[in-house]
Amino acid sequence: MFLITYVFILCLITVFVMYEAIVISGTPGTGKTSVAKQLSQRLGWTYVSLTEVATNEGFIKAEDKERGTLIIDEELLRKYLRELIKSRKKLVVDSHYGEIIYDDLVKKIFVLRLNPRILLKRLRSRNYPNHKIKENLEAELVGTCTYNALSLHPGKVCEIDTTGKKVVEVVQEILDVLNLRVECRVWVDWLSAKIPEDVLKLVLR
Numbered sequence: 280m281f282l283i284t285y286v287f288i289l290c291l292i293t294v295f296v297m298y299e300a301i302v303i304s305g306t307p308g309t310g311k312t313s314v315a316k317q318l319s320q321r322l323g324w325t326y327v328s329l330t331e332v333a334t335n336e337g338f339i340k341a342e343d344k345e346r347g348t349l350i351i352d353e354e355l356l357r358k359y360l361r362e363l364i365k366s367r368k369k370l371v372v373d374s375h376y377g378e379i380i381y382d383d384l385v386k387k388i389f390v391l392r393l394n395p396r397i398l399l400k401r402l403r404s405r406n407y408p409n410h411k412i413k414e415n416l417e418a419e420l421v422g423t424c425t426y427n428a429l430s431l432h433p434g435k436v437c438e439i440d441t442t443g444k445k446v447v448e449v450v451q452e453i454l455d456v457l458n459l460r461v462e463c464r465v466w467v468d469w470l471s472a473k474i475p476e477d478v479l480k481l482v483l484r
């Protein structure tokens with residue numbers, strides 16, 4: 280009897296003090312940082328940018344100068360996040376490679392999608408070099424972030440089309456999915472629609 284009560288209390292503690300992370304993924308420029316910061320405020324959860332953590336904690340293995348990207352020691356980052364989540368309990372993780380987190384810590388992974396035409400404008404206004412714009416546009420067109428998220432966290436991935444929505448509206452949609460008022464779906468398909476000329480020109484370069 281004592282053992283059953285003990286196990287029951289342990290289960291209750293596990294359910295109520297569950298460590299978890301909501302991941303905000305998406306191609307660079309889709310609004311991850313803006314959305315993740317506001318979402319963390321609404322939920323009262325801790326905001327974490329994986330690139331900031333990797334840089335501050337020295338988890339950068341190398342730099343791919345040609346692609347202009349950092350090569351991160353994913354294993355070290357994963358372990359660090361497990362420890363961080365044990366102390367902070369609830370995290371909103373901002374990263375286009377946020378799917379690297381251990382699956383048992385992930386509550387949901389939201390992939391922000393943005394019409395490639397708008398994304399092109401945003402990346403241009405950020406003064407990204409052309410090869411970087413091309414790489415990111417291709418990734419958005421084919422849904423690379425969704426594919427990566429699905430391969431590591433099947434059943435936990437929800438796409439949010441952010442096109443024409445304010446940050447506050449995107450955050451509200453995420454909250455609605457979390458509160459089961461809106462369905463979690465993977466549905467965005469830019470390839471079936473006519474791809475705008477300016478996007479096509481850059482991608483086919």
Ligand SMILES: Nc1ncnc2c1ncn2[C@@H]1O[C@H](COP(=O)(O)OP(=O)(O)O)[C@@H](O)[C@H]1O
Pocket residue numbers: 305306307308309310311312313314401441444445446449
């Ligand atoms: N929903 C939105 N509507 C309009 N502009 C946005 C929206 N979300 C982000 N932005 C703007 O787009 C740019 C990229 O946003 P950011 O949050 O840095 O994206 P990411 O972290 O995915 O690279 C910023 O200038 C930001 O102010």
Ligand SMILES: [Mg+2]
Pocket residue numbers: 311312313
């Ligand atoms: Mg960002």
